[in-house]
Amino acid sequence: MEKLIGRNLNISVFISGRGSNLLSLIKYSKNKNSKIKINLIISNNKFSKGLEFAKKYKIKHFIIDYSKEKQAEHKIYGYLKKNKIDLICLAGFMKILSPGFIKKFKNPILNIHPSLLPKYKGLNTHIRAIENKDKFSGATVHVVTPKLDSGKIILQKKVRILKSDTEKTLAKKILKIEHKLYPAAIEKILKKSSL
Ligand code: GRF
Numbered sequence: 001m002e003k004l005i006g007r008n009l010n011i012s013v014f015i016s017g018r019g020s021n022l023l024s025l026i027k028y029s030k031n032k033n034s035k036i037k038i039n040l041i042i043s044n045n046k047f048s049k050g051l052e053f054a055k056k057y058k059i060k061h062f063i064i065d066y067s068k069e070k071q072a073e074h075k076i077y078g079y080l081k082k083n084k085i086d087l088i089c090l091a092g093f094m095k096i097l098s099p100g101f102i103k104k105f106k107n108p109i110l111n112i113h114p115s116l117l118p119k120y121k122g123l124n125t126h127i128r129a130i131e132n133k134d135k136f137s138g139a140t141v142h143v144v145t146p147k148l149d150s151g152k153i154i155l156q157k158k159v160r161i162l163k164s165d166t167e168k169t170l171a172k173k174i175l176k177i178e179h180k181l182y183p184a185a186i187e188k189i190l191k192k193s194s195l
Contacts, residue, residue: 004086004108004189011186012040012085014093019050020175021091021112021182026057028183035190040083042076044095066095073101080105087189089182090144099146108189109144112182114174116156117142121149126170129161137161137170139178141185155185 011029013022022041029036041054041061054061062079066072072095080088090097090111102109115125117140129137138158143151157177161170 005192006190007035007086009036009086009186009190010039010084011036011087011089012042012080012083013038013089013091014042014044015048015050015091016043016045016094017048017050017092019048019053019092021089021178022050023053024179025089025091025182025186026053026059028186036186040079040085042079042093044072044093050092069095069098073098077101077104087186088144089186091182096148097144102144102146110141110154110182110185111144111149111151112178112185113140113142113149114171114178116140116158117149117153126167126174130165130167130170134161137174139174139181141181155181155188157181 011025013025015022026038028034029038038059041051041059043051043061043063044066046063051061060083064072064076086107088105088107088109090109097109115129116136116138120128126137136158138156140156141154142149143154145151159173159177
């Protein structure tokens with residue numbers, strides 16, 4: 001990660017659905033002093049709503065047929081190299097990248113996850129936090145490794161779970177903090193020499 005400090009970064013965002021984190025990253029990249037550029041958007045889903053943001057902001061985007069994973073990753077790798085991508089941000093990307101791909105890409109891959117990792121890896125995080133009567137949940141930006149939702153934590157933010165919270169209200173609260181957390185995590189990577 002050290003080689004990213006203070007640099008201008010070319011970023012590729014991988015999505016599968018709504019794309020609200022993608023939008024927050026695009027907006028952050030448009031700030032006057034921003035050192036990041038979103039150059040490439042990858043989606044495994046042609047119906048992903050987030051692709052509308054790619055079109056609106058005229059960002060290069062590709063829909064990847066994931067029926068054959070190996071071929072899909074080979075194609076993605078080609079796009080990443082061609083566009084000189086320094087950092088991948090997974091943002092609601094519902095495919096698991098293979099260990100071979102992660103190793104081959106070499107530059108960091110980040111993910112945003114809607115829980116206070118290491119709690120609640122995987123899916124259905126909000127309902128699990130509510131059912132366990134946790135007082136807090138939150139969101140985490142972490143480095144992607146071959147082990148699901150287990151890489152180094154870059155940044156985390158908590159929200160309180162109220163007695164009145166449902167899966168829906170908690171998801172909404174957490175999504176709101178996610179939109180600040182992902183840009184903040186990238187800022188941290190750009191500034192700090194050791195993470
Ligand atoms: C977010 O909750 C993120 O934490 C999880 O998937 C969701 C994606 O939402 N990995 P969006 O597509 O960015 O709106």
